[in-house]
Amino acid sequence: EAEVAQSPRYKITEKSQAVAFWCDPISGHATLYWYRQILGQGPELLVQFQDESVVDDSQLPKDRFSAERLKGVDSTLKIQPAELGDSAMYLCASSLGRGGTTYGYTFGSGTRLTVV
């Protein structure tokens, strides 16, 4: 079964340092999502890509977070500088569908970030 690959699985970083996460979606999936899941809460969308374009980044803290999907395949989410409140699980998901249609989402295993 095809999977969404994420790395690293765990990351510990010091406050004010830069950190980056990588996601490789299922081959052929046009849409890629980054979600953040704070302990005790449900995942919240940070950014959505359709191919290489950002469709929704309304919840992305743009002063410190950035995301790119340059060739419309894999994606990188960066935080600079990291803050204590950024400690969370960062989930990547991909979907075959494009905007306006609905298909199933496949989630990766996530990157658990701890900021100390």
Place this chain on the structure above:
Amino acid sequence: AQSVSQHNHHVILSEAASLELGCNYSYGGTVNLFWYVQYPGQHLQLLLKYFSGDPLVKGIKGFEAEFIKSKFSFNLRKPSVQWSDTAEYFCAVNAAGGATNKLIFGTGTLLAVQP
């Protein structure tokens, strides 16, 4: 704005007991509804989904959910739980035909099944 409420934060059941987890959503338009499960140390997996048609949806592992439009609800049920059902369960919704496929998640329900 869309929102999802899961009223049960923690549920503890004995094996063979019946399960019902509540989910209510807030949105004025047509929605797609989902239940996801996250087993300890694993990624989110889709249990079942509702797009249209029969409001009683059957998913994997004996789970089912009923969409009641008048109540804005999509409760998850299982007649007899097993120890292996111990996990966190998330209800999610997105706007059908919307410009994005953004999922709005509830806060989750942690289910512990005692053998």
